[in-house]
Amino acid sequence: MTPGTRTAIVTGAARGIGLAVSERLIADGWTIAACDMLEDRLREEAARLGDSYRPYRLDVTSENDVNTVCERIAEENPPVLGLVNNAGVTRDSLLMRMDAEAWDLVLKVNLTGAFLMTKAVSRQMMRRRAGSIVNLSSVVALVGSAGQANYAASKGGLIGFTKSLARELASRNIRVNAIAPGFIETEMTLSLPEEVRKGYAERIPLGRMGKPSDIAEVTAFLLGDASSYVNGIVIPVDGGLST
Amino acid sequence: MSLENRVTEIIVNKLGVRAEEVSAEANFQTDLGADSLDLVELMMDFEDSFKLKISDEDSSSLKSVGDVIKYLKAHGVEE
Numbered sequence: 447m448t449p450g451t452r453t454a455i456v457t458g459a460a461r462g463i464g465l466a467v468s469e470r471l472i473a474d475g476w477t478i479a480a481c482d483m484l485e486d487r488l489r490e491e492a493a494r495l496g497d498s499y500r501p502y503r504l505d506v507t508s509e510n511d512v513n514t515v516c517e518r519i520a521e522e523n524p525p526v527l528g529l530v531n532n533a534g535v536t537r538d539s540l541l542m543r544m545d546a547e548a549w550d551l552v553l554k555v556n557l558t559g560a561f562l563m564t565k566a567v568s569r570q571m572m573r574r575r576a577g578s579i580v581n582l583s584s585v586v587a588l589v590g591s592a593g594q595a596n597y598a599a600s601k602g603g604l605i606g607f608t609k610s611l612a613r614e615l616a617s618r619n620i621r622v623n624a625i626a627p628g629f630i631e632t633e634m635t636l637s638l639p640e641e642v643r644k645g646y647a648e649r650i651p652l653g654r655m656g657k658p659s660d661i662a663e664v665t666a667f668l669l670g671d672a673s674s675y676v677n678g679i680v681i682p683v684d685g686g687l688s689t
Numbered sequence: 690m691s692l693e694n695r696v697t698e699i700i701v702n703k704l705g706v707r708a709e710e711v712s713a714e715a716n717f718q719t720d721l722g723a724d725s726l727d728l729v730e731l732m733m734d735f736e737d738s739f740k741l742k743i744s745d746e747d748s749s750s751l752k753s754v755g756d757v758i759k760y761l762k763a764h765g766v767e768e
Contacts, residue, residue: 569733572726617726
């Protein structure tokens with residue numbers, strides 16, 4: 447790909463998987479519209495990564511914010527042909543202790559956020575008759591996770607969302623796929639108790655936790671032309687955890 | 690160019706039909722072969738060309754070429 451000819455929007459791009467994905471896509475020649483709530487972190491990474499990493503402060507749960515920022519991104523960058531819906535939060539607790547607020551917030555960020563972003567961006571992609579969308583689901587959508595009913599529901603929702611849009615947008619040459627990361631070393635998983643993390647690692651056939659770069663490689667594949675006949679699938683990237 | 694001609698031009702470009710087929714009575718889906726995504730895109734094109742916003746509710750009632758012309762006129766689009 448000629449550098450500077452395609453833009454990919456990445457949500458949650460300031461750290462963790464979103465940051466690793468951004469760096470990997472830049473290596474492929476993508477311009478990254480890096481969206482996140484964490485403005486300071488975005489600015490720091492922009493200083494490190496240079497002009498291909500363009501920071502946009504964005505709250506994916508605000509329809510107004512999403513529409514305004516996506517319009518700005520379209521005006522200020524090369525054609526938007528990629529979208530990575532990665533922004534996500536956890537509010538873990540057992541069902542009996544889970545309040546409606548924790549449920550709503552996780553669904554809103556992880557699932558509604560992807561809906562709002564995809565709606566805003568697909569409009570631009572439809573016009574160009576080209577695009578690839580990758581939704582970051584999770585292994586817990588496939589196998590469940592005690593204490594994460596809200597998170598698992600949101601990530602499972604993303605799989606149905608992915609498969610429906612794969613059918614809906616295919617005639618416009620827009621592909622939609624999902625990745626189900628397993629246990630990846632990020633700030634999100636480091637916040638889990640040590641014994642929980644150890645327990646997970648022991649159940650992973652490959653015997654180790656994944657790195658953000660493991661997810662970034664598969665994202666780059668799904669977003670790029672190498673996967674041009676791949677549509678509507680969920681790729682687990684979990685060291686065998688879900689098998 | 691008249692409003693009718695501008696609308697016809699947009700439809701011809703989007704759906705690849707001949708201008709003669711685009712009569713006021715022509716239904717986008719049954720007469721002009723549009724699928725549901727074509728309809729969404731057509732509405733987007735009308736919005737851009739005539740600088741207005743067509744709500745999802747309104748757009749579902751715009752089934753024929755004549756419906757669109759009437760709608761545009763009612764929303765202040767001049768000839």
